[in-house]
Amino acid sequence: MKTQVGIIGGGPSGLMLSQLLNMAGISTVVLERKDRDYVLSRIRAGVLERGTVDMLRKAGAAERMDREGHPHQGCYFSTVEGMFNVSFRDEVDEEVMVYGQTEVTKDLYDAQDKIGATIIHDADNVTPHDITSDAPYLTYEKDGETRRVDCDFIAGCDGFHGVSRKSIPDNIRKDYERVYPFGWLGILSETKPAAEELIYANHPRGFALASMRNDNLSRYYIQVPLTDKVEDWSDDAFWDELKSRLPEEVAAGMETGPSIEKSIAPLRSFVTEPMRYGQMFLVGDAAHIVPPTGAKGLNLAMSDVHYLYEGLIAFYKDGDATGLDKYSEVALQRIWGAMRFSWWMTSMLHRFPDQSDFDQRMQESELRQMLTVPSARATMALNYVGLPF
Incomplete structure (x- = not known):
C-alpha cells in the first residue's frame, strides 16, 4: 500500500x-x-x-x-478546613x-x-x-x-x-x-454523582476525586500504595475509604452501589x-x-x-x-x-510516604491561597481549561 x-x-x-x-x-x-x-x-x-x-x-x-x-464551569477543592469552588467561568470565562x-x-x-x-x-x-x-x-x-x-x-x-x-x-x-510512590484506585458505578462539579480532596489519609460520566454514571478515585491490588479492595471498603476523605456533607448524601469497573493506575x-x-x-x-x-x-x-x-x-x-x-x-x-x-x-493534593505534618500544612496553605487570592484561582482555572494552542 x-x-x-x-x-x-x-x-x-x-x-x-x-x-x-x-x-x-x-x-x-x-x-x-x-x-x-x-x-x-x-x-x-x-x-x-x-x-x-x-x-x-x-x-x-x-x-x-x-x-x-456535560459542560462544567468549575470544580471543588476539599481540605480539612472545608470545601470551596473555583469557577472557570468567573475566572477566565471558559468551561470544560x-x-x-x-x-x-x-x-x-x-x-x-x-x-x-x-x-x-x-x-x-x-x-x-x-x-x-x-x-x-x-x-x-x-x-x-x-x-x-x-x-x-x-x-x-x-x-x-x-x-x-x-x-x-x-x-x-x-x-x-518522575514516578510517583502511589497509584489511583478507581471505580465506575451506576450511581448519581456526588456533586454537580468534580471534587478534588486533600486529606491526611490521602487524595480522593469525585468525578462523573453522566447523571447516572460516576467515577471515583482514591490514592493507594503501589503495593495494593484491586482484589484487596471490596466495593464496601472502597466506599468507606472514599467517604472518609470527602467532606462530611458530601459523604452523607452520596449514593453508593456495585462497581462496574475497578482498576489501579500508577502515576x-x-x-x-x-x-x-x-x-x-x-x-x-x-x-x-x-x-x-x-x-x-x-x-x-x-x-x-x-x-x-x-x-x-x-x-x-x-x-x-x-x-x-x-x-x-x-x-x-x-x-x-x-x-x-x-x-x-499532584504535589498539592496527595499524601506522600515521607510527608511530615509541616508538608501537610504547606499543602493546605497552597489550597487556602487559591481560596483567598484571585490571581491564584485565575492561574489554576486557565491551566485547567487548557493553555491556548
Missing part, C-alpha cells in the same frame, strides 16, 4: 489525525495492534478542554458529545466538557467509517523503516503475512509502550521522568525529546505521560495532533515545511506547561 501519512495506533490521537487529514484531502493508513472492541473497552479519563472540544467539532465527530456531554474518552474514540471511529478511512486492525509487529530517508515505510504482520505501507511521513500515535519512541536512537532521544510524569526524528513524529502518550490529577492526558494528545496537522497541511498545500520543522519545539512548550500543572496538582 502507499499513502501520504502512515499512522501507528488507532486510539483517539491517531483517529483524530487521520480524520482531519482525510477531510483535507491527505491520505492516511492507520495501523492498530488490537481489534476495535478492545480499543473501545479501554476506560480512560473524560474531561475535555475547549481546544479538544473544538477539534472534535472541526472533525465532524461532535454531534453526540454536544448532545450527551465532561465526556468519556471511550465515547470520544467511538465517535471518531464512526466519523472515520463515514468517510471511508483506511484502518487496519490486528496489525502485529508494526515496524518503521528508513525513517531518516525521503521514503520511509512501515511493515506489519496480519493473517500470517508481512505487509508494507509506503508513506511520506509516519505519525507515532501508539502510546507509551509502542514502537515509535523506541525507534529513535538512544543517543538522540532524552527522557525525563508518572514522563516526557521524551525530541518529538521528531527524520520523517517520524511522536504524538500523545508515545511522547509524554502526565498524572491524571490535572486531566491533561487526552487533551495534550489532541494539541499534538493540532500542531502536526497544521504542519502537514502547510507542507502539502503550500510546500512550507516550517510547521513540521518546528513541531517538536512548539508542541513541547505546551507539553511542559501542562506537565508543570499536573505536577503541581
